[in-house]
Amino acid sequence: MDIELSIIIVLTLVALLTGFIDSIAGGGGLIMMPALLFAGLPPQLALGTNKIQSVFGTSMAYRNYARAGLVEWRKEKWLALLAFAGAAIGALVVQQVSARVLELIVPLFLLAVAIYVIASPRMDDAQAHQRLTRKGYAPVVTGIGFYDGFFGPGTGSFLAASLVGLRGEGLTRATGHAKLFNMLTNLGSVIVFAFGGKIIWLLGLSMAVGSMTGSWLGSRTAVKHGARLIRPLLVIISVALTARLLWGWFQA
Structure with a gap:
């Protein structure tokens, strides 16, 4: 597929913005995915190409x-x-199954994240008592991985909130x-997605440059300001993604 x-x-600049957001609170995928679809990419190509820029962006943030x-x-x-492993399985499944039902369920998860962040006094940088051991958390992280491979937006928010709520980690x-x-x-x-031929490599690698730049800026900002920045942005992203997904569902 040829891309002008x-x-x-334009998509590289969008990736810069989403990389900044993702590195702090997650959720950049719901900005990037509509942009790719608006540019004319079929859904599966959009998902695969988006993952290229995401892997570079999250690597820089990490x-x-x-x-x-x-x-x-x-x-x-x-x-x-x-x-x-969960993400690999999810990416296999999404190439065969419609995401229609998931698109309705995801906003409920995101809204739950926002409510938890607002209501919980533990969403700060203080360590707390863990409710799950690493072994107990394994099914949770595998399930979130599956979701990321299948659909993706909000994965960072799910991971951060679950690590605070279930593992007792400080927010940063x-x-x-x-x-x-x-x-x-x-x-x-x-x-x-690469084995399935669902990636436009030139576009994905160009977007990766923007994503890495945004992630570098965002993660350094988050490390400096900690929970004071992450907590409100996590709420804003969760609520915004919920509204955007519900809007997309009712418009479909």
Whole structure:
């Protein structure tokens, strides 16, 4: 599929914005996906191409959180691999199944995230008692990984909120670990979409430049300001994604 240079430039700039948002609170995919569809990409090509820029963006964000000492790779690596596997399976399934029902369920999940962030006094940088061990959290991260491979928007928000609520992590550290898991879910999705021929490589790699730039800026900003920035942005993104998904459902 041929893409005009002007469209590549515009989508690269959009990727810069979504990379900034994603690196802090997640949810950039619901800006990027409509932009790709508006540019004329078929849905499956849009999903696959979006994952290219996402994997580069989350990798950059992960690098900055890790360098700030906010990620424990050795302790979390098995959960990251489960997220990878879940996303790969989700990407396989989405190439065969309609996402119509999921598009109605997702807003409810996002709204729940927003309510939790607003209501919970624990959505800050203080560590809290964990409700689930790493082993107990494994099905959760695998399920979120599956969702990311199948559809995607809001994955970072789901991961961050679940790590705070279920694992007792501080919000900034939870966001760092969310980027680790999200990096692996994006990688798993890219591999499957690539084998399925569902990626426009020139466009995806061009967008990756914008995404990496935005993620570098966003993650450094989040590390500096911590929960004071992440908490309100997480609420705004969750509510905005809920409204956007519900609007899309009723317009379909």
